[in-house]
Amino acid sequence: MEYVIELCDVTKCYEGFKLDQVSFQVSKGCICGFIGQNGAGKTTTIQLILDIIKKDGGSIRVFGGDMEKDGPALKERIGVVFDEMGFHEFLTPKEINSIMKHIYAGWKEDLFFDYLNRFSLPVKKRCGSFSRGMRMKLQIAVALSHGAELLIMDEPTSGLDPIVRNEMLQIFQEFVLEENHTILLSSHITGDLERIADMVAFINRGRIILSGDKNEILENHGLMKCKKEDLKIIDQEDIISTRQSAFCTEVLVSDKNKCRQKYDKMVMEQATLEEIMIFYVNRSLGMV
Amino acid sequence: MIGLVRKDLYCLKKGLKTFLMVSIGVIVLSVLFILSARYGNVAKGIEEMKIENNMGEKEFYAFYQGFIWCVLVLPMAFLGIIAECFKEDKKAGFSRPLCSLPLSDGKIVGSRYISALLLAAIGMAASLLAGFFVSLVSDAFPLQKMLGYILCLNGAMLAYTGLQMFLTYAFGAEKADLIQCVPLIILLMLCIYLFQGKISNVTEAEINAYMTGMINDISNFMVEKCGLVFLAAIGCMALSFLGSWMLFRKRKGVI
Structure with missing residues (x-):
C-alpha cells in the first residue's frame, strides 16, 4: 500500500504540552479523518507535516519525501486549508489569483475562476467582507486550483452551518474520486468524518490513541x-x-x-x- | 517570489497613493521654489533674511543645500512603509499560509527585500526627477551634485531599512513601530558622540560659520563618495537579508 503521509514517532514539546511519539499513515486515495478535542494536538501535527514548525524528534515523510529538504517541490502538490482564512482582508479573489499564479507553477487561472463561480464568490469584492463560509470556500478554491494531489485541512468545517458543511463535504468527496487524490482532514466534528472518512486517527493530549480503517473501528x-x-x-x-x-x-x-x-x-x-x-x-x- | 512581491504592493496600495502625491508635490514645489528664489518673491524674502540674520552668500547657500536634501529625501523616505507589510501579514495571520506555499525560506525573505528595493528604486526615480528639474533652473545645483545627494540619501535610507527589517525578523512584527525608532536613536547617539565636543566649543557668534562649514563638508563628502556610500548601503541590505534569512529559518516562520 502506498502512503502519502507517514509519521513515525514524531515529537514536539511546548511548555505545558507534548506531542508524544505520534505515528500514523495516510494511504493514497483515501480521506483520513484526524479527530481530537480542542487542544489535543491536531493543528500541531498538521503544522509539523507541512514543516511550518520544526519537530523535536521522529520522521515525517510526504509523498515519500522529506519536507525539510524538498519542501517547495512537495508543497507544490499539496493544497492547504486552515481554520482561519489567512489572506489579507483587503485582497479580492482577483488579486489573490494574481498572487497565486506567480507562486504555484501548476496554477490554473480558469479553474480558479470556475470554482469562484461555482461557489458564488464575488471576484472583485474584498474577502474581509466575506462570511465564514465564503472564506472557507475561497481557501478551498485556492487549494484546488493548482493541481494538488493532497489536501490537508485543519478544521475546515468548524463554525459553518449545516448547508455549507454539506457542500464542503461533497466537494471533498468529489476530490478523491480521482485515484491519486488524498485528503487529511482534522476535525472535532465527528459526524462529518463518519460520513466521508475512509480512515481515522484519534489524538488525545498529544498521543494517538486509536487509528485505522473507519469502518473497522466502528465495526469493532x-x-x-x-x-x-x-x-x-x-x-x-x-x-x-x-x-x-x-x-x-x-x-x-x-x-x-x-x-x-x-x-x-x-x-x-x-x-x-x-x-x-x-x-x-x-x-x-x-x-x- | 513575484507573487509575494505583488502581495506586498497590494499591502502598500494606500501608502503608494500617498507616495505618488508627495512625489509629484516634491517635484513641483522644488521647481517652483527655485524659480521663485531666482525671479520671484522668495528672492526678495531671501535678501531680507540675509540682512536680518547677518547671513553671507556662503551661509545662505549652505541653508539652501540643507533644504534641498530635505526635499529630495521625502520620496525616498517612503521606503520606511515596508514595515506596513510586516504588520499587515501579522494582522492577517499570513505566516501559516505563507509557510505552506511552495517557496523556500530564502525566497520568502528575499521577496520582502525585493519589495523594499523596488520602493527604494521608485523613491530614487522620483527624487532624480525632482533633482533634474532643480538642476535645470539652478546653476548652484548641477545634475552631478544632485545625483551625489540622491545616491547618498538613498543609501542612508537603504541602510536604515536594512536594519529595520532585520530587527523586525528578530523581534517580531508586533514591535514594528518601536523598531522603526531604533535606527534613528542609533543615528542620534552617533551624532551626539561625533559632534558634541566640537559644538560645545563653538561660540554664538561662530555658530553660523561652523554650521556652514559642516554642511559644506557633508555636501562635498556626498558628492565625492556617493558611489561608495551607495555600495556600502547595498552591502548593509545584503547582510541584513542574510541575517533575516537565518532568523526566519530558525524561528520557522514566526514573525
Whole structure:
C-alpha cells in the first residue's frame, strides 16, 4: 500500500504540552479523518507535516519525501486549508489569483475562476467582507486550483452551518474520486468524518490513541448498556471506559462481537465515532 | 517570489497613493521654489533674511543645500512603509499560509527585500526627477551634485531599512513601530558622540560659520563618495537579508 503521509514517532514539546511519539499513515486515495478535542494536538501535527514548525524528534515523510529538504517541490502538490482564512482582508479573489499564479507553477487561472463561480464568490469584492463560509470556500478554491494531489485541512468545517458543511463535504468527496487524490482532514466534528472518512486517527493530549480503517473501528467498537451493578460481571480487559447515563451504565468495548457473545444478556448498540472519542478520552482521564 | 512581491504592493496600495502625491508635490514645489528664489518673491524674502540674520552668500547657500536634501529625501523616505507589510501579514495571520506555499525560506525573505528595493528604486526615480528639474533652473545645483545627494540619501535610507527589517525578523512584527525608532536613536547617539565636543566649543557668534562649514563638508563628502556610500548601503541590505534569512529559518516562520 502506498502512503502519502507517514509519521513515525514524531515529537514536539511546548511548555505545558507534548506531542508524544505520534505515528500514523495516510494511504493514497483515501480521506483520513484526524479527530481530537480542542487542544489535543491536531493543528500541531498538521503544522509539523507541512514543516511550518520544526519537530523535536521522529520522521515525517510526504509523498515519500522529506519536507525539510524538498519542501517547495512537495508543497507544490499539496493544497492547504486552515481554520482561519489567512489572506489579507483587503485582497479580492482577483488579486489573490494574481498572487497565486506567480507562486504555484501548476496554477490554473480558469479553474480558479470556475470554482469562484461555482461557489458564488464575488471576484472583485474584498474577502474581509466575506462570511465564514465564503472564506472557507475561497481557501478551498485556492487549494484546488493548482493541481494538488493532497489536501490537508485543519478544521475546515468548524463554525459553518449545516448547508455549507454539506457542500464542503461533497466537494471533498468529489476530490478523491480521482485515484491519486488524498485528503487529511482534522476535525472535532465527528459526524462529518463518519460520513466521508475512509480512515481515522484519534489524538488525545498529544498521543494517538486509536487509528485505522473507519469502518473497522466502528465495526469493532460497541456500546453495551447495563445496570450499574452488572459492571462487576464485565471483565476489566473488555472495558474501554464507562459512562453513567440517566437510565443505565454505558460501557464501550473494543471487540463488539466477542462481548456480544460473552455478555449475551446485555444490550449492545453501535457506537458512533463521537462516542468512541468521548469514551477513549474519559479513559485517558482515568474515568474508567 | 513575484507573487509575494505583488502581495506586498497590494499591502502598500494606500501608502503608494500617498507616495505618488508627495512625489509629484516634491517635484513641483522644488521647481517652483527655485524659480521663485531666482525671479520671484522668495528672492526678495531671501535678501531680507540675509540682512536680518547677518547671513553671507556662503551661509545662505549652505541653508539652501540643507533644504534641498530635505526635499529630495521625502520620496525616498517612503521606503520606511515596508514595515506596513510586516504588520499587515501579522494582522492577517499570513505566516501559516505563507509557510505552506511552495517557496523556500530564502525566497520568502528575499521577496520582502525585493519589495523594499523596488520602493527604494521608485523613491530614487522620483527624487532624480525632482533633482533634474532643480538642476535645470539652478546653476548652484548641477545634475552631478544632485545625483551625489540622491545616491547618498538613498543609501542612508537603504541602510536604515536594512536594519529595520532585520530587527523586525528578530523581534517580531508586533514591535514594528518601536523598531522603526531604533535606527534613528542609533543615528542620534552617533551624532551626539561625533559632534558634541566640537559644538560645545563653538561660540554664538561662530555658530553660523561652523554650521556652514559642516554642511559644506557633508555636501562635498556626498558628492565625492556617493558611489561608495551607495555600495556600502547595498552591502548593509545584503547582510541584513542574510541575517533575516537565518532568523526566519530558525524561528520557522514566526514573525
